[in-house]
Amino acid sequence: MRLLRYDDLPVTPWKNGGGLTREIAVHLDREIHPEFLWRISMATVAGPGPFSQFEGIDRTIAVLQGNGILLNSNGSEITLGHDSAPYSFSGETPIEATVIAGETTDLNVMTRRGYFTHIMKRHVIRQSAAIDVECDDMILVFEGRVMARVGQDHFPAAPMDTLTGIRRGDRVDLSPEEETVIYTIELSGMTVGNVQPQGA
Missing domain, CATH: 2.60.120.10 (Jelly Rolls)
Structure with a gap:
């Protein structure tokens, strides 16, 4: 992640x-x-x-x-x-x-x-929320400052940052500093390959 x-x-x-x-x-x-x-x-x-x-x-x-x-x-x-x-x-x-x-x-x-296949969704979050991941891969894009937590890992996201490497079965806890928008991108498919984020 x-x-x-x-x-x-x-x-x-x-x-x-x-x-x-x-x-x-x-x-x-x-x-x-x-x-x-x-x-x-x-x-x-x-x-x-x-x-x-x-x-x-x-x-x-x-x-x-x-x-x-x-x-x-x-x-x-x-x-x-x-x-x-x-x-x-x-x-x-x-x-x-x-x-x-x-x-x-x-x-x-x-x-x-x-x-x-993919599904992109726009979410307005005003308070703490959680996402249970049911697709093969999920990517989150943040418009504001949000603390994202997956298990014991914490990710302090700033505007326009992206969280990658979220997998089926993960639970993502989100705590925004104030009302903001996040985008979830759900990716599902029949093949298995390598996700290559920038810098990998």
Whole structure:
């Protein structure tokens, strides 16, 4: 289990100059597929442009910071703001994105269809809470300061930090300093591979 600090995540500028990606964790198994089986990242978007299309991938995004983003697909528009529920879509879907104002930072989850599934949930926590993990892997992303405890291990999370390596059967106790939002990412699949968080 590991707490990843936001400032320590590796930053990759986009080729088109429209944003930055910070990779949180990736699941690789080259014997099963030459590319990732699942991937979690944060993207800071500074300007308009198309989403990259990923064949055979299921995606979910949520807005962590900023005024939000407008998604246009085949004439339909969806506005995602800080208070919006996570939005799921197929990686093949053509989407044009426009930042509402300034920059926006999104949380992105991608799983390879037929190998893994995922569920991202947004939770507002105002007092101590507990999560009993029933999926293969769970990752928590924090918007505020929260003390997370798993067994005897304590993880003092700051805004935009991520807790990785949570497994089925674990119980996560959460104590926020004040009302805040956390995102749970549940990952389940038929394969077993290696989770490779940043710095591993």
